[in-house]
Amino acid sequence: MQLSGHAFAPRSSQRCEAFFHLEQNEVGSQQWVLALEGQRFCYPLQDVEFSAPVGNMPIRLQLPDGRMFITQRTSELDKWLKSQQRWTLKLDWLERHWIAWLSSGILCLVLLVSGYHYALPWVGSKTAQALPERWSLLIGDQVLDTLDHIYQPSQLSMDQQNAIRSRVAGYLEKLPVMPFSIEIEFRSSPGESNAFALPGGKMVILDDLVAMMENPRQLDAIIMHELGHIYHRHMLTRLVQSSIISVAVAVMTGEASGVIDNMAGVGVFLLANQQSRRNEQQADAFARQAMMRLFDDHQALAKAFERLKQQPGLELPQWLSTHPDIEQRIRDAQISP
């Protein structure tokens, strides 16, 4: 068998035309011979390593003296490799057997999907719990700084704000211990009746939400819902998860081009939507239980949801409108915790 190709000197990218063939040495055993530029280099049969054949890609021969020889794949070489080193053909076999490829693909997909559904939420929640409190506070402050470019200062009087703050402080003494100290911030965004929890224990309440509630108990029910998010560290967990997805996609694909960024974005979006529903249910459950403990009645939660739903001409708050199952949530809020 005579192979033609190119040889590379050790640690050099300079190539020169060369030939490689098998011949018998003086003691009668076979050896490989590399012929280039009028020189001959001999190698014992077993000391030459062949790269695994993949499609039409050239075969790389690693020689014991550090040289490399690259040749095109031929049927003669295939036959020889098959007879000598079956294991090197494993990859090639896979490539030629699409059922095996397909099964591997499906297996990868199953691993990816189960990792996404089970491992990622678990890792996200564990990481969020392990993050130092200082970091969570910093992230929360950063988010609030950004939001302050959109929101205006609250129009509520200091007395009104402090009345709500001291009510909540009183409730907190009777509720499960929060992972962070709770700080309530008031802002205004005309037309937006909303409240939300930030990582690190800050909660933002918008003026229109306060105005929309029929009584303090209804507002408290919404605040309990937000406390539920803080208690379960939902925002932090989502932030950690979205960071993991972005890094994982970059690592898996080895690049961070715009397309890949978008893929990561879609992943984050899907995860956020799928998990936000579970998070909302957890926060609702926390609110119901808290209301029962504080007032022995949680109907105010259902009333608050109905109030938000029935406001004519007003957009539903984002955390409510993203979930079409508001009716179900109202029903859940009406039954016992």
Ligand SMILES: [Zn+2]
């Ligand atoms: Zn919520």
